Amino acid sequence: MGARAIEWLDGRLRILDQSRLPREQIFADLDNYHDVNLAIKEMKVRGAPAIGVAAAYGIALGASGIKTTNKDEFLAQLNQVMQVFAASRPTAVNLFQAIDRMKKAARGDGVTEIKNSLVNEAKRIHQEEVTATRQLSQLGAELIKDGFTLLTHCNAGPLATAGYGTALGVIKAAKEQGKKVSVFATETRPLLQGARLTTWELRQEGIPVTLITDSMAGHFMQQKKIDCVIVGADRIAANGDVANKIGTYTLAVLAKESKIPFYVAAPTSTIDLSLSSGDEISIEERSPDEVTHIQGVLIAPEGIDVANPAFDVTPHSYITAIITEKGIIREPYTEGLKEIGSRFS
Amino acid sequence: MGARAIEWLDGRLRILDQSRLPREQIFADLDNYHDVNLAIKEMKVRGAPAIGVAAAYGIALGASGIKTTNKDEFLAQLNQVMQVFAASRPTAVNLFQAIDRMKKAARGDGVTEIKNSLVNEAKRIHQEEVTATRQLSQLGAELIKDGFTLLTHCNAGPLATAGYGTALGVIKAAKEQGKKVSVFATETRPLLQGARLTTWELRQEGIPVTLITDSMAGHFMQQKKIDCVIVGADRIAANGDVANKIGTYTLAVLAKESKIPFYVAAPTSTIDLSLSSGDEISIEERSPDEVTHIQGVLIAPEGIDVANPAFDVTPHSYITAIITEKGIIREPYTEGLKEIGSRFS
Numbered sequence: 228m229g230a231r232a233i234e235w236l237d238g239r240l241r242i243l244d245q246s247r248l249p250r251e252q253i254f255a256d257l258d259n260y261h262d263v264n265l266a267i268k269e270m271k272v273r274g275a276p277a278i279g280v281a282a283a284y285g286i287a288l289g290a291s292g293i294k295t296t297n298k299d300e301f302l303a304q305l306n307q308v309m310q311v312f313a314a315s316r317p318t319a320v321n322l323f324q325a326i327d328r329m330k331k332a333a334r335g336d337g338v339t340e341i342k343n344s345l346v347n348e349a350k351r352i353h354q355e356e357v358t359a360t361r362q363l364s365q366l367g368a369e370l371i372k373d374g375f376t377l378l379t380h381c382n383a384g385p386l387a388t389a390g391y392g393t394a395l396g397v398i399k400a401a402k403e404q405g406k407k408v409s410v411f412a413t414e415t416r417p418l419l420q421g422a423r424l425t426t427w428e429l430r431q432e433g434i435p436v437t438l439i440t441d442s443m444a445g446h447f448m449q450q451k452k453i454d455c456v457i458v459g460a461d462r463i464a465a466n467g468d469v470a471n472k473i474g475t476y477t478l479a480v481l482a483k484e485s486k487i488p489f490y491v492a493a494p495t496s497t498i499d500l501s502l503s504s505g506d507e508i509s510i511e512e513r514s515p516d517e518v519t520h521i522q523g524v525l526i527a528p529e530g531i532d533v534a535n536p537a538f539d540v541t542p543h544s545y546i547t548a549i550i551t552e553k554g555i556i557r558e559p560y561t562e563g564l565k566e567i568g569s570r571f572s
Numbered sequence: 573m574g575a576r577a578i579e580w581l582d583g584r585l586r587i588l589d590q591s592r593l594p595r596e597q598i599f600a601d602l603d604n605y606h607d608v609n610l611a612i613k614e615m616k617v618r619g620a621p622a623i624g625v626a627a628a629y630g631i632a633l634g635a636s637g638i639k640t641t642n643k644d645e646f647l648a649q650l651n652q653v654m655q656v657f658a659a660s661r662p663t664a665v666n667l668f669q670a671i672d673r674m675k676k677a678a679r680g681d682g683v684t685e686i687k688n689s690l691v692n693e694a695k696r697i698h699q700e701e702v703t704a705t706r707q708l709s710q711l712g713a714e715l716i717k718d719g720f721t722l723l724t725h726c727n728a729g730p731l732a733t734a735g736y737g738t739a740l741g742v743i744k745a746a747k748e749q750g751k752k753v754s755v756f757a758t759e760t761r762p763l764l765q766g767a768r769l770t771t772w773e774l775r776q777e778g779i780p781v782t783l784i785t786d787s788m789a790g791h792f793m794q795q796k797k798i799d800c801v802i803v804g805a806d807r808i809a810a811n812g813d814v815a816n817k818i819g820t821y822t823l824a825v826l827a828k829e830s831k832i833p834f835y836v837a838a839p840t841s842t843i844d845l846s847l848s849s850g851d852e853i854s855i856e857e858r859s860p861d862e863v864t865h866i867q868g869v870l871i872a873p874e875g876i877d878v879a880n881p882a883f884d885v886t887p888h889s890y891i892t893a894i895i896t897e898k899g900i901i902r903e904p905y906t907e908g909l910k911e912i913g914s915r916f917s
Contacts, residue, residue, distance in 0.1 A: 249873045411879075414863070414871070416761060416785040422864075422872040430873060437877045438863060440761040442786040442819025446884040449821055474787025476794055477826060484825045518759070518785060519767075521866045526759070527767040528594045528775060532782045534756075539791040 232277055233284070233389040235350060238291070240284045244271045245386055249427040260289030260308055267315045270418060274387020275461045275497055276356045279321030281389070282312045283349035286329045290345045301338045317509040318470055318538045320462040320499040325352055357390040359494035359552035364396030367492050367550035371401035371408060375454040378411040378444060381472035382424040383459030383492065393459040393492040395425065397550060399432055409435040411453060413444055415472060417517040417535065441474050448485040456482045460493040467543030467560025468505025473536055479545035488547040495551050498564055505540035513537050577622055578629070578734040580695060583636070585629045589616045590731055594772040605634030605653055612660045615763065619732020620806045620842055621701045624666030626734070627657045628694035631674045635690045638683075646683045662854040663815055663883045665807040665844040670697055702735040704839035704897035709741030712837050712895035716746035716753060720799040723756040723789060726817035727769040728804030728837065738804040738837040740770065742895060744777055754780040756798060758789055760817060762862040762880065786819050793830040801827045805838035812888030812905025813850025818881055824890035833892040840896050843909055850885035858882050
């Protein structure tokens with residue numbers, strides 16, 4: 228991959244603004260936590276693993292901006308920084324796992340030591356995601372047969388993970404293993420991550436990709452053009468229920484109807500064993516403007532009522548396997564997920 | 573309803589340009605068949621019944637533009653006009669039924685008489701669709717219970733039918749019966765007929781409507797927010813398989829999964845008993861630009877591969893009932909459809 232979604236440049240966080248891809252490749256150097264928080268809220272950085280990594284660096288930046296040398300005062304202010312990130316986006320658990328990790332890393336004799344420790348922990352979280360996404364991709368690629376056409380939703384590539392990718396990582400790794408693969412990418416309304424990002428990343432990898440609207444996925448499964456569905460995840464409950472981009476549940480139902488496998492690829496940082504089922508996952512409701520406007524153009528009557536849940540929950544019974552860096556988990560998920568646990572907890 | 577989708581103004585066809593709604597309400601007066609044909613191809617007039625009506629008037633206009641007074645020459649040229657319309661859009665059978673009707677109406681002692689006969693037949697086809705859509709709406713409304721929230725896809729209202737509406741007609745009639753109803757409207761990518769037209773029509777009717785992206789329909793069914801799905805149709809095969817706007821099959825699968833009724837509302841002009849199943853229905857593939865551009869704005873990398881089937885086929889086994897002006901048909905569809913037949917054949 229050419230462009231890196233997230234890069235730490237010794238005191239600044241360089242992000243590739245994903246909201247403007249593929250039309251413009253604009254990098255922003257963020258030197259304070261407010262800007263990092265805004266980048267997460269506005270989805271300039273997006274994808275569960277990438278959000279976690281960005282928040283970790285954001286907390287490190289927030290810490291470095293705190294003026295006091297009094298440790299208690301410092302920790303109190305640091306806590307406020309963490310609260311800001313905790314309120315940025317509710318669904319991806321990687322964010323909260325990263326905040327917890329940073330909280331635990333806020334140790335040391337003095338403020339300077341803690342600041343250094345936080346930077347190092349953020350780098351570690353980042354590196355772990357790079358390693359984990361590469362590992363899970365290698366493992367998952369074993370499920371992909373030569374000649375497969377895969378359907379994916381939203382974007383779960385390097386941009387989303389600050390690493391190798393999850394769903395797209397598996398596809399890339401299958402290609403690296405010498406398998407011929409091709410992809411149908413759903414555009415993923417409202418924010419079009421599939422149309423804008425997945426097509427862009429796959430083309431860079433030389434993997435054939437066909438863009439379709441979300442409404443076409445069922446038709447192509449019915450026509451037997453799709454061998455399996457593979458998606459990422461924003462949060463995986465203890466029973467294997469998966470929160471992911473709105474539309475994922477629909478694809479899982481369609482895959483079941485067409486009797487094709489439905490795979491979820493995610494690093495263990497996406498697992499949340501504290502929730503017994505997907506019913507407990509908080510689903511973010513985003514601005515109506517994302518539905519009524521597409522890239523600034525109004526597409527509906529002014530002031531119309533809109534619903535805009537950013538995620539849905541796919542019950543574990545629809546999921547053929549969950550691909551993690553610690554292994555491929557299948558039913559019964561409760562046992563399998565408990566065994567591997569979350570890397571972060 | 574205020575604006576009429578199609579109006580015959582003694583020698584001109586006035587259409588409301590549906591491609592520009594709801595931002596602009598622009599009427600176009602078409603005085604030759606080329607413009608009518610273009611309006612159909614470019615979906616300024618759309619919806620299976622409305623296409624049939626527009627084509628009938630277009631053929632009448634084409635006939636009136638033929639200069640010769642030699643009857644054989646006239647009929648030969650008229651045949652060419654009909655060929656043009658037959659090539660405009662392949663899926664909606666109403667178009668072909670209307671052409672057949674016009675062909676049979678091309679009778680009379682002289683050219684002038686035939687021209688008059690064609691205008692009268694077009695008016696008759698139009699009036700029949702108005703009557704049929706009102707009747708089927710009354711019948712279908714019996715299926716809608718007080719307090720229902722219905723989900724509909726694409727646009728099957730007055731605009732689509734040059735009449736009372738089919739799916740939206742049923743909803744309107746339920747409201748007229750004093751039932752409290754509300755609607756979730758899918759935006760219906762690529763051309764956004766749900767976002768642009770269905771919301772606009774329902775708001776005019778005072779029926780509460782919530783706009784969602786196509787990818788959200790499954791989530792709201794899963795959340796038990798939807799009591800039934802109701803859609804129109806572009807062609808119904810003899811066994812009850814239904815071609816309708818791309819994404820309809822997906823909604824039918826989701827409705828089955830959520831155990832809620834899935835209704836199709838269509839006048840009998842949409843029935844094609846010549847096809848034994850939906851496999852034989854020709855599915856229109858439209859321009860990739862409709863997927864890669866939204867209202868002129870590029871949303872994907874330049875030159876990306878795209879699939880753009882405009883319709884899909886929902887097998888009859890997913891359909892709870894087909895609502896026509898001659899009655900509500902249920903399994904076994906082959907018997908029921910054969911009994912009522914196509915009004916046009």
